[in-house]
Amino acid sequence: xxxxxxxxxxxxxxxxxxxxxxxxxxxxxxxxxxxxxxxxxxxxxxxxxxxxxxxxxxxxxxxxxxxxxxxxxxxxxxxxxxxxxxxxxxxxxxxxxxxxxxxxxxxxxxxxxxxxxxxxxxxxxxxxxxxxxxxxxxxxxxxxxxxxxxxxxxxxxxxxxxxxxxxxxxxxxxxxxxxxxxxxxxxxxxxxxxxxxxxxxxxxxxxxxxxxxxxxxxxxxxxxxxxxxxxxxxxxxxxxxxxxxxxxxxxxxxxxxxxxxxxxxxxxxxxxxxxxxxxxxxxxxxxxxxxxxxxxxxxxxxxxxxxxxxxxxxxxxxxxxxxxxxxxxxxxxxxxxxxxxxxxxxxxxxxxxxxxxxxxxxxxxxxxxxxxxxxxxxxxxxxxxxxxxxxxx
Numbered sequence: 456x457x458x459x460x461x462x463x464x465x466x467x468x469x470x471x472x473x474x475x476x477x478x479x480x481x482x483x484x485x486x487x488x489x490x491x492x493x494x495x496x497x498x499x500x501x502x503x504x505x506x507x508x509x510x511x512x513x514x515x516x517x518x519x520x521x522x523x524x525x526x527x528x529x530x531x532x533x534x535x536x537x538x539x540x541x542x543x544x545x546x547x548x549x550x551x552x553x554x555x556x557x558x559x560x561x562x563x564x565x566x567x568x569x570x571x572x573x574x575x576x577x578x579x580x581x582x583x584x585x586x587x588x589x590x591x592x593x594x595x596x597x598x599x600x601x602x603x604x605x606x607x608x609x610x611x612x613x614x615x616x617x618x619x620x621x622x623x624x625x626x627x628x629x630x631x632x633x634x635x636x637x638x639x640x641x642x643x644x645x646x647x648x649x650x651x652x653x654x655x656x657x658x659x660x661x662x663x664x665x666x667x668x669x670x671x672x673x674x675x676x677x678x679x680x681x682x683x684x685x686x687x688x689x690x691x692x693x694x695x696x697x698x699x700x701x702x703x704x705x706x707x708x709x710x711x712x713x714x715x716x717x718x719x720x721x722x723x724x725x726x727x728x729x730x731x732x733x734x735x736x737x738x739x740x741x742x743x744x745x746x747x748x749x750x751x752x753x754x755x756x757x758x759x760x761x762x763x764x765x766x767x768x769x770x771x772x773x774x775x776x777x778x779x780x781x782x783x784x785x786x787x788x789x790x791x792x793x794x795x796x797x798x799x800x801x802x803x804x805x806x807x808x809x810x811x812x813x814x815x816x817x818x819x820x821x822x823x824x825x826x827x828x829x830x831x832x833x834x835x836x837x838x839x840x841x842x843x844x845x846x847x848x
Contacts, residue, residue, distance in 0.1 A: 533721025538568025587801030697738020
């Protein structure tokens, strides 16, 4: 399903390149506004066409090419102490994957301790790497925080309660939960091969005063199924969740994440989050973090996300609210896997995988030779299965 999102990222990054030249508003006190130091050509910004060397260089410094907000590291970083090393065969499998898959780093935590941590491609512990759609699971967590804080009264509330500009559109009657599970029933084309697909056009719309680009585009859509009846992967809907959380909380996603994720999870480094043409953070994409902070986010979720989200939030968020077959599913912006594990995924090999039974977190940042593909996904799945099997319980 992920391959259908690629056109959206292409359009998104092209729009961001244009947006870097627009007038900006000041960032909130908790975050710093970041403007790109170098403005490359529009064609040069098209990430899907970058070669291996360019990706390896730019994935670690996206803030040099795209505007966004930077939230400072946590006042106190969560210490990641050393745990027991894996057996020789498991370390060999991890090393081989790191060397063969264009991975830039792999970190494995069990019981909150580091059982494996290695880097490649010149990347290192203090560098940041882009997330792509791994950001969706961060936005989902901020949705949980907004429920906990009372900004969102219920997941059953209509989306239009918080985004009134969607009243009278195809999103009329869609609940917050249906948005979170991508079961709105709104017709959508996320085919990267189709230049006229929705995902290729959603961030190319001209900004309209008083609304995000996501809302502007959502107002043009039609319905194809009753709400709650059909699952279709829609990056737009994560962007709408971000808009909803920002509207309900009165905060940017970056500022809210600083309070609800960066601090409580104990991030050791600052977080960069890209913005769109309206200068709102993009809910469906494009954080940049240290590898260890991706792992810390996974540990934060594994520990229950307290005190930021309602008790039991991740039990529901990481469960298969939608059955995709063969043991796979989709929760609240998390993919679910056979064996009760779940995770976040982004193109070019970004992932955080959680196994609650084994108290295991596996974080990987990469620059795959292609954005996605079955051989690439199968190789990662084989590695994850090897690590999970070696982790006991």
